[in-house]
Amino acid sequence: MNKTESMLMNIAAITKVELCVIEEGKAENVLTGEKLSMDNGTIRSRIATILSGKSYPVIIIDDNNVFFACLKEKDTRFLLGPVCVRPLSGSELRKHYRLHHINPHIGHDPKVMAFTDFLNLISLISCTIGGKSYNHSELLALNNLPESLLLPNRHEQILFDLSADEDTSYHHTYMDEQSLLSCIREGRTDDALMHTMTLDTQIGRMSKKEYSHWTKLCAVSITLCTRAAIEGGLTPAQAYRISDFYMQKMDACQSIPSLISCRNQAITDLTDRVASKQNNIRTSSYVEKCRDYVSKNYMNKIKIGTIADSLGINESYLSRIFSRETGNRFQDYVNIVRTDRAANLLTYSEEPLAHIAEYVGFPSQSYFGKIFLRFKGMTPRQYREKHKPLEFTSITQS
Known part of the structure; x- marks a missing residue:
């Protein structure tokens, strides 16, 4: 492809x-x-x-x-x-x-x-x-x-307002923006680019002139993503050097596609560096493959034996080196990934706890609550109440 x-x-x-x-x-x-x-x-x-x-x-x-x-x-x-x-x-x-x-x-x-x-x-x-x-x-x-x-004529406008009112539209735009920034803070490059493309179709007009609109949109995107990269572990000096490089590169762009490409390069660069920073502890290729598998399959049932079979090594051996090099038992690591993903959903969505538990791979809501309390120090409901953005709360209560 x-x-x-x-x-x-x-x-x-x-x-x-x-x-x-x-x-x-x-x-x-x-x-x-x-x-x-x-x-x-x-x-x-x-x-x-x-x-x-x-x-x-x-x-x-x-x-x-x-x-x-x-x-x-x-x-x-x-x-x-x-x-x-x-x-x-x-x-x-x-x-x-x-x-x-x-x-x-x-x-x-x-x-x-x-x-x-x-x-x-x-x-x-x-x-x-x-x-x-x-x-x-x-x-x-x-x-x-x-x-x-x-x-639109008045009849169509009323019907459209009933199905997708303006407050909801802005709310979804805000939520997608927060999802993008979470992807950057967590070093998830592919997801960050997908959320960026979502926002491209939702953001309001920043200028009546098409090229000017995209110039401003791309500049705002890079600025927001730079801040998220700092929150993800990059030093301010490193993040702003990257930002300045791509901002200057945008000045030389002559077309909208080149602006979008430059913006996407900046997001990829920032997010990749965050991921590298977060994975700077040297691990074996087997452990890296375990982590990659969990990252892609955490929503499903995961057994270390399945990974060991695909690598052609003994399950016990893989379990030992994973624990030694990461400091976590394999199943604990799986649950950490699942609780981190669940924490984002609790913060930036209105989904019921049972749906979130099922989505991130827990077999039941009660087990989800038990594991979440273990790794986050509070229940999922307490976490949602503590971390819900003010803008989100005001919208859902209005």
């Missing part, structure tokens, strides 16, 4: 908007990995025909006020959608399925999002696949659509 494909997969996974890639007579849903039919009766084939010869993003609005977008890069076409500004009623959904020849038993309801967010997503994908971004007015003008679409 190349870098562009990886970024598209992350965008689809984060936004939950269907993204289909059409090339050489084949189509695939990036969100689900599903291979799609190219029958002439399908919406994908019809939109692929509509896009023939057009290199700019094409926006289609069907009779149900459901939106699609189609983009083209060389011989590959990208279909984005369906999206609508409010949930469809039962009759509207049936009409939607009939109109697009979709099996209602396997079809997905259109994603609900503001039209302006849909335009932002089109621009982000265009920038990812071809290096070209568009502002809202440009996308509307290219498709001969009225500017009034940026101001």
